[in-house]
Amino acid sequence: EPEVTQTPSHQVTQMGQEVILRCVPISNHLYFYWYRQILGQKVEFLVSFYNNEISEKSEIFDDQFSVERPDGSNFTLKIRSTKLEDSAMYFCASSELDVLSTNEKLFFGSGTQLSVL
Template sequence: EPEVTQTPSHQVTQMGQEVILRCVPISNHLYFYWYRQILGQKVEFLVSFYNNEISEKSEIFDDQFSVERPDGSNFTLKIRSTKLEDSAMYFCASSEVTSGRAPGELFFGEGSRLTVL
């Protein structure tokens, strides 16, 4: 079955540095998402993206964050000037918009673990 792939699996960075997390959604999917999960806590919604623009974003997704779909396959999350509290697992997800799937069926990647020192 097709899957969402994320790179890197783990990134360690210094506070204040910029980080780009990459995702390759499933090819025929149209909705893309970023979620994060701080260790031991719940999965938090960051942003959704459709038709080359942000559909929805949470309070967490402030000016420090940005998303981009630079080509037909990649979906990236950029975190500018990372902070210690940005340490978390970041999950990318995608979904399609056809009647063949349940509308709430999101396909999640395995995550990118970000550690900010």
């Protein structure tokens, strides 16, 4: 079964540093997403991306966050100046655009555990 790949699996950084989390979505998928999960808490939506632009974002996704699809395969999440509260597991997901479907099914990666010290 095709899968979403995320790298690195773990990232440790100092507060105030920039981090880039990388994802390779499933090849024929057109919608891309980032979610995060703070330890012991809910999976929270950050942003969705389609056709090279953000289609929806949550209040968590402030000016410190940005997303990019630099080439035909990668999808990245950048945190410009990390804070302690950014420590979480970050999940990338993708979905296939199907004009006949009435609800999307998301495929999630295994996540990047970000630790901000």
